[in-house]
Amino acid sequence: MLKQVLLTTSQLNATLNRLAHQLIENYDSLQDVVFIGIQPRGIKVSELIIDNIRQIVPSQKVEYGILDITFYRDDVREEFHKASNTEIPFSVEDKIVVLIDDVLYTGRTIRAALDALQDFGRPKKVELCVLIDRRFSRQLPIQADYIGKSIDSSTEQKVKVEWVPKEVVMY
């Protein structure tokens, strides 16, 4: 299938910047908010959003961690998944947790992430921020609170955030 560019480099930069602004708009103080990027592909996206937030509100402390959900997948035994690092150097107890991933598709990764998060404590609230929302393809009742771009795609198509060159493509 032909490769289609969903977001060019400048659009991607603008979108990441907008997501950062939306998050700050919603939470004036980040004191009770923590951000968690989901391994492996949500890391780069979340890092860029966090960089943006830090630039916009340099005086605020931004808590950021990364979460690997491999051991919580529902298809552990069907195919091999390589585990990555988890680093959550703060407590999530009673915090507002914003999970950040690149593409929201079936919803199964987020389901696993919610389970994984439980093992670190009981957050006050969990929100989801994604760069791309593949609409109408969910297999579980999960939706995002902050969305970079919503797209319509079929199951045969793949959506990927590429970093060299920096763009979002569908093929």
Added chain:
Amino acid sequence: MQLSTKHLLGIKELSPEDISTILTTATQFKEVLQRPIKKVPSLRDVTIVNLFYENSTRTRISFELAEKRLSADTINFTASGSSVSKGETLLDTVNNILSMKVDMVVMRHSASGAPHFLAQHLPNTAIVNAGDGINEHPTQALLDAFSIQEKTGSLQGKKVLLVGDIMHSRVALSNIYLLKKMGAEVKVAGPPTLIPKYIEKALGVGVEYNLKRALQWCDVANVLRIQLERQNQVLFSSLREYNLAYGVTKKLLDEVNKEIVIMHPGPINRGVEIDSDVANGKDSIILQQVENGVAVRMAVLYLLAGRNN
């Protein structure tokens, strides 16, 4: 990367990539074990039987904990008090257990090759060797390697000394295979009666009969237990004499005056192969080895369970 094998019978059968995969996965599980809730649901649908035909404290508890931390269901079997004493064969016992829908077998047996025998007859069940006779103890070697890596950064080029009863030690054999595969240098030290004659040629390890010289050479000393239960002839005159010649003592280490990581697979014969002040000293990582054992065994079980379908 996926493991190249369906069973963990020994380190001999593993590739360096397999070993790296297991050690990396163990790092992730070690992090899991630091969480408030030290449990993941990965093996929720797996039932594991722990078949122990030989006594064990550490290995059995460690495997059982690893299984529980992975949410697997477990059954424990010890030979004493079972129908083994009525003369049931190994294969019959295992087949009976498997007919109750068990997915994996962790086995310790006093006969070398017992897990290999099972793997031949049960190709669809993952078999994990928890020590077979004087052959191998793969998870111990993996946790030793993990502990060395954690303490010193890497295995490549490390000088590792194995001290003591090399002849009867499955820990020694597994350690030698693993360390050689991962690019470490290995020497063995002990009385000539406890070191196999052709080990230098067969396994490519150095031999040193003088413990002080051996310690001067090494970065890590893994002190092995004198296995009185496996010796049916007199191979050294007394435990006291063994301690004088080959015991790792504070005095000897002071003379060597070098920073050496001290390891022991347990159970320790204090005052025989190692003195208490060395085993409890600041360079000893003996208890870290035990701690790491759970994470390493979680990694092995997780990777093999995924391999099975």
